[in-house]
Amino acid sequence: MINDIPPVVPAGRMCALPQPVFALPGPLHLRPWTRDDAPALVAAYEDPDIRHWNRPGHRTPAEAEERITRFRDLWQAEEAAIWAMAPSDGGPAVGLIGLADLNLRGGSGEFLYWLLPAGRGSGAMAAATSRLARWAFEDLGLHRLLITHSVHNPASCAIATKAGFPLEGTMRGALLHTDGWHDEHLHARLRTDG
Structure with a gap:
């Protein structure tokens, strides 16, 4: 019966598109990762806040370069879409943003x-x-987007709320961090939301 429901986003739609570049207000923009950004992934591993709330795992420049190649592969496989946040006038990445756990068939x-x-x-x-x-x-053409974060990470909660993702609830013991299991806030937004 589930196969009778057509996919929300047809397979092949995303990988047929070039990964876009997006202007943002202020000095940063979003663009695909390049090998020159490998030091940013290494710096993310070394940053205690990023390492606490995320799982960067790229300790060496070689591991970071492999990960950047993997970002391109994930786009082609339609499994994730990962951008570098970098200065608009050039220079290395200062952040990462993307959509992971893409489910094109289910639209999320x-x-x-x-x-x-x-x-x-x-x-x-x-x-x-x-x-x-x-x-x-x-x-x-996705239908639903999620943001989850530890209940002890107010900065991420503020980003989600400011970006128009209302809090839907709390998932108990949902993610293991270095200091143990954390409850996670679940924020979500639908294509039909204003």
Whole structure:
């Protein structure tokens, strides 16, 4: 019976598109990752806040370069869409944002994001989240987007709320962090939301 329901986003739609570049208000923009951004992934691993709330796992430049290649492969496989947040006038990435756990058939995806200290405090991440949501709904055709984060991470909660993702609830013991199991807030937005 489930096969009688057509996919929300047909297979092949995303990988047929080039990964777009998006302007943001202020000094940053979103673009695909390049090998020159490998130091940003290494710096993310070394940043205690990013390492606490995320799982960067790229300790060496070689591991980071492999991950950047994997970002392109994930786009082609239609499994994830990952962008670098970088200065609009050029320079290395200062953050990462993207949609992971893409389910094109079911029409959903989940945001992931982090910023190095050089990119924090400007409101760029909320703007980037809003911009990618618009792309995911209008251009890709997804129906539902999620943001989850530890209940002890108020910065991520503020980004989700500012980007128009209302809190739907709390998932108990949903994610293992370095200091143990954390309850996670679940924020979501639908294409039909205003």
